[in-house]
Structures are given as C-alpha cells and as structure tokens.
Amino acid sequence: MDCPHCCSTHTTRLQRTTVLGYAMSRCKGCRRTFNQRTGTPFNFIEVPTDIVFQVLLCRFRYKLSFRDIAEFFLLRGFEFTHEAVRDWEERFAPIVAEQLRAKRQGKLGKIWFVDERYIRVKGRWCYLYRGIDEDGDLVDVRLSEKRDMEAAKAFFAQAHEIAEQPPERVVTDRLTSYPRAITEELGSEVEHGTRGCLGNPIEQSHRGIKQRYYPTLGFGAIESAKRFCQAFDEVQQCLRPRTSMAEFVSLSKEREHFVERISELQEVFRAI
Numbered sequence: 001m002d003c004p005h006c007c008s009t010h011t012t013r014l015q016r017t018t019v020l021g022y023a024m025s026r027c028k029g030c031r032r033t034f035n036q037r038t039g040t041p042f043n044f045i046e047v048p049t050d051i052v053f054q055v056l057l058c059r060f061r062y063k064l065s066f067r068d069i070a071e072f073f074l075l076r077g078f079e080f081t082h083e084a085v086r087d088w089e090e091r092f093a094p095i096v097a098e099q100l101r102a103k104r105q106g107k108l109g110k111i112w113f114v115d116e117r118y119i120r121v122k123g124r125w126c127y128l129y130r131g132i133d134e135d136g137d138l139v140d141v142r143l144s145e146k147r148d149m150e151a152a153k154a155f156f157a158q159a160h161e162i163a164e165q166p167p168e169r170v171v172t173d174r175l176t177s178y179p180r181a182i183t184e185e186l187g188s189e190v191e192h193g194t195r196g197c198l199g200n201p202i203e204q205s206h207r208g209i210k211q212r213y214y215p216t217l218g219f220g221a222i223e224s225a226k227r228f229c230q231a232f233d234e235v236q237q238c239l240r241p242r243t244s245m246a247e248f249v250s251l252s253k254e255r256e257h258f259v260e261r262i263s264e265l266q267e268v269f270r271a272i
Contacts, residue, residue: 003027004039093231109133138237152181
C-alpha cells in the first residue's frame with residue numbers, strides 16, 4: 001500500500017504486525033512506519049474495526065445506551081468506556097449515513113407521505129421531519145428546532161436532492177406551511193393531499209424512532225440528535241426486509257435478509 005504520510009509508492013512490508021494484528025510497512029521515502037489503519041478514521045482506536053462496527057450496529061439497531069453497550073462488550077473481552085462509544089458514534093455515524101443515503105439516490109417512489117414528530121433535545125421539543133414513499137421506503141429525515149415554513153422547505157429541498165426528481169403526489173397533515181413549501185421546492189405540478197393520523201402509514205413508520213428514542217431519555221445537544229436520527233433511519237432502511245408495505249416476509253427470509261444486509265453494511269464500514 002502507498003505511504004499515508006508522503007503518498008510514496010516505494011514501501012516495504014515488515015514482518016511484524018500491530019497489537020491488533022494489522023500488517024505494518026515502512027516507506028523508503030520518508031522512512032516512517034505505518035499500518036493498515038494509518039491515515040484512516042480508525043487510526044489510534046484500540047479495538048478491531050469489526051468490533052467498532054458491531055458497537056455502532058448495537059447503538060442504532062437495539063434499545064441500548066452507551067453504558068449498556070460498553071458492558072455488553074466487556075463480557076466479550078473488549079474493555080472500553082461509554083465515552084468511547086459516544087466518540088465512535090460522533091466519528092463514524094455521519095459517514096455511514098451519507099454512504100447509505102448515496103446508495104438510495106434516485107430510487108424513491110412517486111407518492112410521498114410526510115409528517116413530523118416531537119423529539120426532546122436538552123429539555124426542549126424539536127421537530128423531526130420524516131418522509132416515506134408508497135412502498136414504505138425512507139424518503140428522507142431532517143431534525144429542526146422549529147416547525148415553520150423554513151423548516152418545511154429545507155426538508156423538501158433535501159428530499160428533492162436525493163430523489164433527483166419531484167414526486168407526483170405528497171400527502172401531509174394539515175400543517176399550513178406544507179402547501180407553499182411543496183410548490184416552491186418541488187414544483188406547482190406536484191399534487192398535495194392531506195390525511196389525518198388514522199390510516200396514515202407514516203404514523204406506523206414513526207414507531208421505530210419513537211421506540212428507540214424513549215430509552216435514551218432525550219438528547220443533550222441538537223447536533224448529536226441530528227446525527228443519531230439520520231443514521232438510525234438510514235440503518236433501519238438498509239435492514240428493512242419488505243419491498244412494499246403489505247408484503248409478508250417469513251422469519252427465515254427475514255433472517256436471511258438481515259445477515260445479507262449486515263454483510264453489506266460491514267463492507268461499507270470497512271471502506272471508510
């Protein structure tokens with residue numbers, strides 16, 4: 001591999017490895033040694049990359065706090081603090097979310113269901129704008145401190161960016177800022193419909209973040225809340241076994257899909 005310090009291609013593989021077993025090399029140009037992790041976000045992390053991935057998977061997939069995760073991995077022989085888990089989430093969650101978001105580029109449906117729900121951040125209520133399409137797949141998610149025209153327009157602009165083309169119809173609640181935001185960001189030809197809570201599929205879609213949000217007892221900062229909500233929804237979408245809302249998936253198929261998608265997620269993580 002090339003030297004991460006001076007980018008020289010004249011390197012020599014050494015016979016020794018790091019404590020974690022990563023191969024070491026020496027650059028003939030700058031004479032510095034390096035390993036497979038040097039120059040990557042994993043540099044100086046004292047646990048294997050696969051363990052960091054499993055830690056973040058536990059964080060976004062299951063109802064576990066930072067301390068719960070640290071205790072769980074202590075039983076497996078890996079000792080780190082809850083602050084290490086917090087640091088890894090801050091370091092890697094935005095990268096993973098962006099990678100998964102890029103894979104969904106241009107693959108959204110023609111009908112969007114959009115709604116917002118309350119999220120408590122440092123004792124204050126904030127608003128999580130979320131959207132799904134007619135198949136139940138994630139459109140986009142955006143946390144805002146305000147529930148106004150500017151926030152609605154920012155959400156639709158962000159969703160339009162990933163969709164690459166406007167939908168045919170957008171279904172929302174009766175929030176007055178939605179019609180104008182849809183017209184200005186998606187176009188006047190986009191049909192706008194309203195629907196109450198009953199029979200609105202996005203209300204069921206909210207359950208994922210609701211159930212994962214309750215054990216955390218709220219967020220301490222708006223940036224950490226944004227980071228978690230974005231990564232959580234992207235991971236949930238990646239692991240979603242259904243291709244339509246009403247599709248029945250057997251337990252065996254669901255497990256097979258889960259193992260397959262976890263392997264894909266792991267490859268994305270290793271490529272960071």
